[in-house]
Amino acid sequence: xxxxxxxxxxxxxxxxxxxxxxxxxxxxxxxxxxxxxxxxxxxxxxxxxxxxxxxxxxxxxxxxxxxxxxxxxxxxxxxxxxxxxxxxxxxxxxxxxxxxxxxxxxxxxxxxxxxxxxxxxxxxxxxxxxxxxxxxxxxxxxxxxxxxxxxxxxxxxxxxxxxxxxxxxxxxxxxxxxxxxxxxxxxxxxxxxxxxxxxxxxxxxxxxxxxxxxxxxxxxxxxxxxxxxxxxxxxxxxxxxxxxxxxxxxxxx
Amino acid sequence: xxxxxxxxxxxxxxxxxxxxxxxxxxxxxxxxxxxxxxxxxxxxxxxxxxxxxxxxxxxxxxxxxxxxxxxxxxxxxxxxxxxxxxxxxxxxxxxxxxxxxxxxxxxxxxxxxxxxxxxxxxxxxxxxxxxxxxxxxxxxxxxxxxxxxxxxxxxxxxxxxxxxxxxxxxxxxxxxxxxxxxxxxxxxxxxxxxxxxxxxxxxxxxxxxxxxxxxxxxxxxxxxxxxxxxxxxxxxxxxxxxxxxx
Numbered sequence: 447x448x449x450x451x452x453x454x455x456x457x458x459x460x461x462x463x464x465x466x467x468x469x470x471x472x473x474x475x476x477x478x479x480x481x482x483x484x485x486x487x488x489x490x491x492x493x494x495x496x497x498x499x500x501x502x503x504x505x506x507x508x509x510x511x512x513x514x515x516x517x518x519x520x521x522x523x524x525x526x527x528x529x530x531x532x533x534x535x536x537x538x539x540x541x542x543x544x545x546x547x548x549x550x551x552x553x554x555x556x557x558x559x560x561x562x563x564x565x566x567x568x569x570x571x572x573x574x575x576x577x578x579x580x581x582x583x584x585x586x587x588x589x590x591x592x593x594x595x596x597x598x599x600x601x602x603x604x605x606x607x608x609x610x611x612x613x614x615x616x617x618x619x620x621x622x623x624x625x626x627x628x629x630x631x632x633x634x635x636x637x638x639x640x641x642x643x644x645x646x647x648x649x650x651x652x653x654x655x656x657x658x659x660x661x662x663x664x665x666x667x668x669x670x671x672x673x674x675x676x677x678x679x680x681x682x683x684x685x686x687x688x689x690x691x692x693x694x695x696x697x698x699x
Numbered sequence: 700x701x702x703x704x705x706x707x708x709x710x711x712x713x714x715x716x717x718x719x720x721x722x723x724x725x726x727x728x729x730x731x732x733x734x735x736x737x738x739x740x741x742x743x744x745x746x747x748x749x750x751x752x753x754x755x756x757x758x759x760x761x762x763x764x765x766x767x768x769x770x771x772x773x774x775x776x777x778x779x780x781x782x783x784x785x786x787x788x789x790x791x792x793x794x795x796x797x798x799x800x801x802x803x804x805x806x807x808x809x810x811x812x813x814x815x816x817x818x819x820x821x822x823x824x825x826x827x828x829x830x831x832x833x834x835x836x837x838x839x840x841x842x843x844x845x846x847x848x849x850x851x852x853x854x855x856x857x858x859x860x861x862x863x864x865x866x867x868x869x870x871x872x873x874x875x876x877x878x879x880x881x882x883x884x885x886x887x888x889x890x891x892x893x894x895x896x897x898x899x900x901x902x903x904x905x906x907x908x909x910x911x912x913x914x915x916x917x918x919x920x921x922x923x924x925x926x927x928x929x930x931x932x933x934x935x936x937x938x939x940x941x942x943x944x945x
Contacts, residue, residue, distance in 0.1 A: 496817055523823040534818040548822050551721055 447472045448493065448604060448636055453502030455485075455492050462488045464660045466502070473634045475627050475650045477641055480657035481682060486640045487531075489657065490608055493638070494526060495519055506604065524552060527597030529607040529626075533589040535581040535596070541568070542577040545595045552600070567595040571625060587618040591625070598629060605630065607639040611646055623649045644683060647671065656682065709905050715827035716835070716901070729833035730840075737799050737834060737900075738841030742848065744798060745791055749782075749849040752790070753856030756781050761866040771867045775875020778857045780884065787849035788888040789936050792895035795842065796928040800903035803834055804924035807907030808917035816908070831904040838896035846892040850885070887943050894939060895932050902928040 448470040455463040462485045470476040478486050491497040493504050495511060504511040506522055514522065535544050542564055549560045568574060571591040581589060590610060597605060607626055611619035627650040630637040641647065647654055651668035658664075658678045666674065671683055720726045757778040764774060807830055810816050819826035854876055861872045903924035910920040 494821060496820065520823040523821055526821060528818065528821040530814040530818060532813055534814040536815055536818075550725060551822065551824055 447507055448638065449503075449505040450489075450493060451503045451505070453489070453492060453504070454500045455488055455497060456500055462660055463492065466657075466660075466662050468655050468662060468665070470636050470638050471653055472636045473631065474652040475630050475637045475639060476653045476655070477639045477647055477651040478655050478657060479642060479644075479647055479651075479682070480663070482642065484657045485660045486642075486657050487608060490606055490638065490640050494528065494606055495523070524600065525603045527600070527602035527605045529590065529593045529597050529605070529610055531609040531612050533581070533586075533593040535589055535592055537581055539580075540577065541573070541579050541581070541584070541592050544581070544592055545599055547596065548600050563599060564595075567599045568592075570598070570629070571595045586613045587622065590614065590622050594622075594625060594629070598633070601633065603635055605635050605637040607637070609640055609642075611641060611643045616645060619643065619645065620649065626650065642682075647683075658682075708909065709901075712827055712831075712905055712908060713901065715825060716831045716904075718825060718828055720828055720832065721824060726829070726833055729829070730836045733833045733837035734841050737802070737837050738845065741795060741798060741845060744794065745845050745849050746852050748794060749787065749791070749853040750856035750859070752786055753778065753782060753853030754860035756786070756853075757857035757860045757872070758864065758866055771871040772875035772878055774867055775857070775872040776878050777875075778872075779854060779876040779880075782850055782853040782857075783884040783888055787846050787853060788891040788895065789932065791846060791849045792842075792892065792899070792932050793929055795838075795845070795895075796899045796903075796932060797925055799838065800899050800925045800928045801921045803900060803903040804907035804910075804921040805917055807831070807904055808910035808920050811908065811910050812913060812917060827908065831901070831908070834904060835897060835900045838900045839893050842892045842896040843889045846888055847885075850888070887939075890943065891936065891939050894935050898931045898935060899928045902931060 450466055450468045450470075453463055453466040454461070466489060478489060480486050488497060492499045493511075499512055502512070506525070509522065511519065511522060535541075536547065539547065542561075545564045545567055546560050549555055549563060553560070555563070565574075565577075568577065571594050573588060573591045573595065576584065576588060576592070581592070584592065605626070610622050610626060614622065623646050626637060626639065629635070639646070639650075648668055648671075651671075654664075654666055654668055654671060655662060656664035656676070656679050664674065664676045664679045671679065674680065757774060760774045760777045760781075764777075807816075810830070816826045816830070819829060857876075858869065858872055861867055861869055903921075906920040906924035906927070907917075910916050
């Protein structure tokens with residue numbers, strides 16, 4: 447479980463996050479949604495410590511991350527897997543080397559053991575024939591899968607995904623969503639996903655937090671979204687003409 | 700950003716670079732890789748430039764010292780001392796600032812904007828140390844060899860020029876490059892090279908590491924890295940010359 451309490455963050459005098467308090471639940475896919483520029487990515491980067499917070503606390507199972515020193519944070523980060531928007535694979539390493547990288551850095555496993563663990567993770571993301579390929583030779587969906595494999599190779603307790611579906615076609619996006627959801631339940635980890643893809647929300651959103659202009663605008667489940675009377679959330683969810691028509695038809699019925 | 704702010708950030712980065720590595724074996728492997736990337740891959744350009752500059756220095760000295768009062772072997776001596784004292788360390792340093800410096804700044808800058816550095820940090824790895832320390836060590840270890848290669852090849856270039864143009868007898872040139880040889884000049888050149896290697900790698904890495912934005916900013920940071928490394932090399936040249944030769 448991750449608990450965020452009264453978190454504030456500003457850049458050059460502009461408030462980006464204002465008084466955010468959220469609890470991300472264990473064993474669930476927790477989705478942060480909101481418009482581009484609403485502060486979703488900044489919130490995620492504050493939670494994992496890539497941005498320092500101005501005020502507030504972030505607790506990883508009651509361990510206050512904000513108050514930790516560099517070494518303590520390093521230890522917590524070993525419990526975190528992160529999937530970046532652009533996958534962030536290391537260009538100079540093959541798929542296998544990318545996934546094996548955290549094992550090389552932090553374990554004393556033999557090469558055979560590392561290979562075995564790497565192959566298990568690649569198999570888990572349904573990528574078995576790409577070990578020797580470089581990131582430049584992979585499609586967007588394959589890169590995301592490799593990034594997921596790398597994120598789970600050390601059995602993390604927390605998984606963060608920043609826009610996991612950006613740049614993917616709807617079908618591949620669904621595959622990635624399902625994969626993240628399955629891994630969350632299989633390993634019983636706390637997963638936090640940043641997205642503005644409503645398909646993802648309806649597919650895997652067990653807990654949904656809506657960020658609007660730096661504030662927490664709404665919190666609920668995917669089922670609650672359709673019935674909400676929150677104006678800002680409705681504006682965001684039913685932004686497309688297609689979604690508007692569905693909503694109008696629902697109201698008509 | 701003012702000078703003190705930039706210098707402060709540079710010092711903070713260097714503190715992180717020289718902190719204890721996560722795993723020495725991995726850093727050693729990275730350093731060997733960087734010796735190939737930054738050092739061995741620069742041998743070609745150093746040889747080409749040194750051979751031509753050695754030839755040109757010899758010919759220019761010959762054409763500017765046309766006097767029956769000056770013995771011809773002094774042309775060899777002048778070419779040798781120019782190569783040893785300045786060209787093979789400082790000029791090669793400036794050339795490497797362009798080649799290696801831009802390479803480092805753009806590589807690390809691209810890693811920054813594609814979130815690869817964030818990915819390293821998220822794994823609990825000291826990204827500054829992992830990415831920059833092997834480059835600094837590799838350059839400080841290998842660049843002295845580049846300087847020695849440049850000295851040797853530069854002298855060969857001068858000899859070729861002498862043979863091909865007949866500007867002076869080959870025997871005078873050979874005698875000149877051995878005449879009044881001061882071994883300390885090599886030590887002086889190597890010390891300068893090691894300092895330049897640190898400047899080139901750390902300054903370029905600094906500009907790459909703190910890049911923000913997109914491809915345009917990576918290009919700009921790469922240019923800045925090269926320009927500031929070159930200026931600092933010239934400054935270090937002045938200081939070291941005063942310290943070591945005065």
